[in-house]
Amino acid sequence: MTTLDPDIAARLKRTDDGLVAAVVQQHDTGEVLMLGWMDDEALSRTLTTGRATYWSRSRQEYWAKGDTSGHVQWVKEVRLDCDGDTLLVKVDQVGAACHTGDRTCFDADLLTPAPDGQPSDG
């Protein structure tokens, strides 16, 4: 049983597993920190507790970011996209977002080397 607002629940377009993608962004710098997944209950907890909470597909359990690491994500704003299958969660990230210790999950693997003499915009 989820406690998610029925008006919001009606707008979600879920995967076969009942999930929507959640793009997580640092609210002030605009850094994209990670991609997580939420079901209705995780979204409800995110909205009501003010801490970003996900459904872990690998562990099959709810996961309030920072419970073990201390790297809490305080929710500033949540938006739903035009077709209802992706959330944009703007947060204030405490410490590193990535389990590797990197600030974001996208720091380590750049697929596009900048052409010679053209600094990347990253």
Add this chain to the structure above:
Amino acid sequence: MTTLDPDIAARLKRTDDGLVAAVVQQHDTGEVLMLGWMDDEALSRTLTTGRATYWSRSRQEYWAKGDTSGHVQWVKEVRLDCDGDTLLVKVDQVGAACHTGDRTCFDADLLTPAPDGQPSDG
């Protein structure tokens, strides 16, 4: 047959449908524009043509953003996340990213009204 660099292909962790998620961000403002999906071929085309190209799950075809709308996404940088299932594609978006005409797919549906007196950080 995909032309994707085998070193990159080896690092991808795909869905059962052979896809990875692509978070698309305006390179200079940091706006998150949309979430798309890419298979190996779409990623290869994105990297080699410099135009963001997706696999359309609804139409089951490749889709070079802007082909019909003119709203092209010029690729500035592509990154892969720590577990290989999500790309961050930084682009220069021509016009609107969203098919509704909005600048981003997240403009229209805010789930978190800011508490009284606390302006949102959006």
